[in-house]
Amino acid sequence: MTIQTVDPRALRDAFGAFPTGVTVVTACDGDGNPIGFTANSFTSVSLNPPLLLVCLAKTSRNFATMTGAQHFAINVLSETQKDVSNTFARPVEDRFAAVEWAKGSAGCPIFSNVAAWFECAMEEVIEAGDHVILMGRIEAFDNSGRNGLGYARGGYFTPTLASKAVSAASEGNIELAAVVERRGEVLLLGDDVLSLPSIDAHDGNPTETLEKYLEALTGLKVSIGFLYSVYEGKSDGKQHIVYHAVAGDGEPAGGRFVKPDALAAAKFKTSSTADIVNRFAMESSIGNFGVYFGDETGGTVHPIPAKGAKA
Secondary structure, eight states: OOOSSOOHHHHHHHHTTSOEEOEEEEEEOTTSOEEEEEEOOEEEEETTTTEEEEEEETTOTTHHHHHHOSEEEEEEOBTTOHHHHHHHHTTOTTGGGGSOEEEOTTSOEEETTOSEEEEEEEEEEEEETTEEEEEEEEEEEEEOOOOBOEEETTEEEOHHHHHHHHHHHTTSSEEEEEEEEETTEEEEBOSSEEBOOEEEOOSSOHHHHHHHHHHHHHSSOEEEEEEEEEEEETTTTEEEEEEEEEEOSSOOSSSEEEOGGGOTTOEESSHHHHHHHHHHHHHHHHTEEEEEEEESSOEEEEEEESSOOOO
């Protein structure tokens, strides 16, 4: 397909369909002060010679320092370090006060508890549109064996939590559901009694099963996002796995989109559905999402902010 004009927001969303890891790129300025920024535009390049790259926006406040640095480091964040990602993605004054770190052999800040780190000599700075590509020659690295933090479609995900859902879906008696969002509204089924769209899981990939069901139900393009809730239904004996999803434009063939703040007096099919919708409304208002693990009466929300990782 030939594209004559490109909508930058739509293109960014399309890029976001590709799941990535999350890193913090670090270096020191001319006075020896540490600097760093969150980036998910990182990739390995070569084993021989050992090369990697990361992209840096020309609008970054770290642009001059990073492009002039002789060395830089890539800290691949572990799945417990979402707060670190958010700190280094925002204009926080003293970012390094929020993380435990030490200088590497070339003087670059190396974080504790990361999945892996690489300290590099600057090999080349390559012009690339509104970004530059920092090519680094790896001089030192370490791999802790921890799982890395993931990022896709505007939200974090953790491999351990996601694998629990996939594992549970293979054990039978599973119901898959989705909080399908479009511009702040949520897709709900029913008139007097509301419910989330759901389907019993069978063999196969649960996200693919759910996506096909939602697209058949609505007649719209639907993209499955991050894991949102996993809970045991004591009343029905099922394991419930709920994902966040995003719907494309158009009038849905099944269900209707409703603003969450208009549902204060609504009646839901189950108390769990009400809890999920109410939590989503609250989290959407502050832009800070989480994954719930538990049952119908109690559990734990693992914070997973919806925004933070930046190229």
